[in-house]
Amino acid sequence: MRTRSLLLVVPLLAGCPPAPGGSVDPAPLLTILPAAPTTVDALTVDVEPPADASFGWLNWDISWQLDGAAHPASDGSTSVAASATARGQSWTVTLTSNQDGSIAVSDAVTIANTPPSMSFANLDPVAPRSDEAITVLVGGWEDPDGDAEAYSFAWLVDGQDIGAPDAATLAPGSYSSGQTVSAVVTPTDGLDDGTPITTAGVVIANGAPSTPVVTITPDDADDTQDLLCSVTADDPDGDALDVVITWTVGGAAYPTGVPGAVGPTTTTLAGDTVPAQDTAANQNWICSAVASDAEYASDPGTASMYLAAGPLSDFGLDDVNATSPRFGESVSPRDYLQKVSGWYFGHAT
Amino acid sequence: MQADLDAEFPGVVQILGVNDVGFEGGNATITDGRDLPWLQNTADADLWNAWGVTYRDVWVLDGDNVPVGIFNVTGNNLSDAANYETLRALFVEAMGD
Numbered sequence: 094m095r096t097r098s099l100l101l102v103v104p105l106l107a108g109c110p111p112a113p114g115g116s117v118d119p120a121p122l123l124t125i126l127p128a129a130p131t132t133v134d135a136l137t138v139d140v141e142p143p144a145d146a147s148f149g150w151l152n153w154d155i156s157w158q159l160d161g162a163a164h165p166a167s168d169g170s171t172s173v174a175a176s177a178t179a180r181g182q183s184w185t186v187t188l189t190s191n192q193d194g195s196i197a198v199s200d201a202v203t204i205a206n207t208p209p210s211m212s213f214a215n216l217d218p219v220a221p222r223s224d225e226a227i228t229v230l231v232g233g234w235e236d237p238d239g240d241a242e243a244y245s246f247a248w249l250v251d252g253q254d255i256g257a258p259d260a261a262t263l264a265p266g267s268y269s270s271g272q273t274v275s276a277v278v279t280p281t282d283g284l285d286d287g288t289p290i291t292t293a294g295v296v297i298a299n300g301a302p303s304t305p306v307v308t309i310t311p312d313d314a315d316d317t318q319d320l321l322c323s324v325t326a327d328d329p330d331g332d333a334l335d336v337v338i339t340w341t342v343g344g345a346a347y348p349t350g351v352p353g354a355v356g357p358t359t360t361t362l363a364g365d366t367v368p369a370q371d372t373a374a375n376q377n378w379i380c381s382a383v384a385s386d387a388e389y390a391s392d393p394g395t396a397s398m399y400l401a402a403g404p405l406s407d408f409g410l411d412d413v414n415a416t417s418p419r420f421g422e423s424v425s426p427r428d429y430l431q432k433v434s435g436w437y438f439g440h441a442t
Numbered sequence: 443m444q445a446d447l448d449a450e451f452p453g454v455v456q457i458l459g460v461n462d463v464g465f466e467g468g469n470a471t472i473t474d475g476r477d478l479p480w481l482q483n484t485a486d487a488d489l490w491n492a493w494g495v496t497y498r499d500v501w502v503l504d505g506d507n508v509p510v511g512i513f514n515v516t517g518n519n520l521s522d523a524a525n526y527e528t529l530r531a532l533f534v535e536a537m538g539d
Contacts, residue, residue, distance in 0.1 A: 415473065
């Protein structure tokens with residue numbers, strides 16, 4: 094931004110006499126260049142003599158003001174080094190006739206913000222699958238004003254801005270196999286944006302299906318009802334999926350680990366139904382499903398169903414947490430009758 | 443979650459952990475900074491098979507020690523607000539049984 098004032102103080106208005114021995118030089122036109130400086134620009138005084146007149150520095154004194162205060166270090170100089178300036182400062186230069194000390198012209202500029210810059214932006218990984226996130230790696234930040242490093246991000250799929258959140262990482266779900274993803278990264282200091290860089294595009298490879306969402310119905314089943322395992326699975330590339338269902342009961346594979354079992358039947362997917370005759374009260378059934386395309390298999394999705402019939406078998410195990418109120422005691426579910434208890438079964442690693 | 447439930451239902455819910463046989467070496471680490479009971483399963487109790495437990499199950503029992511629900515936190519990370527609320531709702535449901 095530039096502000097300029099041109100001040101002409103004519104000596105006769107102030108009642109000052111002309112210089113002894115003759116007339117004073119007419120005032121020149123005074124300009125600070127560049128017109129809209131930033132912190133990378135030196136300030137230089139440009140003087141344009143009036144028409145039909147010559148200009149000689151010997152007859153003029155030059156002085157500078159910084160934010161309205163005298164700046165003696167720069168007085169007498171026709172320039173101010175860029176290193177001496179900072180964003181937001183107002184610099185004024187004034188030219189005064191040393192013939193009578195009263196004719197002056199001045200110009201002023203305000204030091205504007207310098208936009209930041211960056212030197213590179215690349216995508217990682219360079220060969221992502223459709224189920225992998227993609228991240229922009231950026232670097233080479235420079236800001237002469239010393240502003241904090243910051244960027245904005247736009248994501249393109251096949252050259253089209255997909256309106257993804259302004260973030261350095263793009264989560265899977267908005268691209269699929271064969272598409273090209275790139276990003277436009279713009280350095281910003283909060284005031285101005287620098288020149289954006291568009292990354293090289295990466296071509297998306299086939300990805301694994303998502304972990305299936307698995308449910309067992311009916312809710313609150315008992316041992317008189319068939320158990321149906323339902324599976325929802327998606328593939329980021331829209332590939333056809335093969336879903337394999339497996340069942341366990343009480344930790345044993347079903348039906349191979351369950352003597353006398355009839356085995357599962359099929360309602361929608363192969364083996365998705367456990368007939369009631371293979372179930373019993375107090376059993377915990379788990380349905381696990383894996384979805385596969387031609388190349389990859391998903392992580393297994395699971396659901397469990399406890400066939401309630403009555404209280405669980407009791408046990409007593411020692412509390413080994415030295416900071417627990419029950420440390421060293423034998424703890425059992427019956428200790429929590431009339432209360433609600435939650436039992437987490439894990440591995441201490 | 444224990445603190446969360448205690449804040450709304452003081453003294454009603456107790457959460458406990460049970461470590462599988464063979465993982466005793468990690469007990470000191472997993473209990474560091476925690477005061478919930480941490481029980482050590484034994485070959486004699488064989489709780490995994492006795493109850494038909496799956497690794498990382500949370501079994502919620504009502505006041506009669508009848509399971510109200512089983513929530514497996516593998517693939518249902520409790521840092522996800524929806525998963526957290528699902529499990530919390532099981533505890534609340536168990537209070538009414």
